[in-house]
Amino acid sequence: MRYEGVLTKMRTELLETVQYYLVWDHDFINMNQLLDKKLSINFLRFECLNCGLQKKIFRQGYCYDCFNSIPQAGNWVISPELSKAHLDEEDRDLEFEKRSQLQPHVVYLANSSDVKVGVTRKTQIPTRWIDQGAHEAIEIVEVPNRYLAGITEVALKDHVSDKTNWRKMLTNEVLDLNLQEEREKLKEFIPAEAKDFYLANSKELEIKFPVLQFPKKIKTLNLAKNPFYEGVLKGIKAQYLIFEDGTVFNVRGHEGFVVEMNIF
Structure with missing residues (x-):
């Protein structure tokens, strides 16, 4: 065919x-x-x-x-902490940025090769984890906008990686970890603005790939x-x-x- x-x-x-x-x-x-x-x-x-x-x-x-011109490729997409729609400030297209940024976002732990922290819109779970090749993942906080998720990720990546080793992921050099325990270790480092959004009861999701x-x-x-x-x-x-x-x-x-x- x-x-x-x-x-x-x-x-x-x-x-x-x-x-x-x-x-x-x-x-x-x-x-x-x-x-x-x-x-x-x-x-x-x-x-x-x-x-x-x-x-x-x-x-x-x-x-x-x-x-270099469309809002879908603004710097805030890769660096959520640069989001400004919650301040009513435009980057490239405020209407688009409000739709994208002013909705629930999740900061999570995903284990693709080693544990990493990441950010995604709530509607992109579990798609985001699948796209990263995570065989297990768990939510840390769910916040009302992208900015809060971004500053949380920045704070946590001082204590856990925000990168995936794609070679290890593809050769299946992976470890199974207790992500609930890993999440608890990071709880104290969540910024004050996001502490009330901590998801103490979220469960680890396991993902099997073909x-x-x-x-x-x-x-x-x-x-x-x-x-x-x-x-x-x-x-x-x-x-x-x-x-x-x-x-x-x-x-x-x-x-x-x-x-x-x-x-x-």
Whole structure:
């Protein structure tokens, strides 16, 4: 079967094993059904996810001009502590920023390789944890806006990492930890403004990914440098496709790439 379209991050569904879907303009693929099958990926051209023009992708699926102008790529997206909508101050588009920032956000612990702290909108749980390849995660606080979540994360990352070791995550060099205990250790470091939002009774969520074979050594596929690849799919974790020869392909890292995909 042949598919062609612009890549966007895989959609996910939390069942006993996470289900992954690659969504095209007029079709979709349940990627779990492709395990143990050979598929090819052929890079055809770029297409900015915002303006739709055939311009080189800069970051997050956007061309350089769009990345530096649209509200979806403001600095507060990566650094929530820079959020200003709660002060009625505009960054790029106040109406958009109010919709995005002035809603419940969660600060959490996720264990993908080692324990890390992170921030996401409440509506993005458990999607955010799946996208990070976390095999277990737990909520710490639920606050009413992105700014409070951001300053909480900043305070906690002095005591726990805010990064994922993606190589360890993909080779399954992971430890099972008691995240409720890890959360309790961090409670005293929560900023005063967020202490009342502590979630003392939240439970740890365990997540199982569809992986038949983890790679021992990793080779990353970059379509901008190597526009064609063919291999047997052996697993999916976070936003990565894992192939039999140890090649891993970050789908989210290739948003805005138009590809042809063949399934044999």
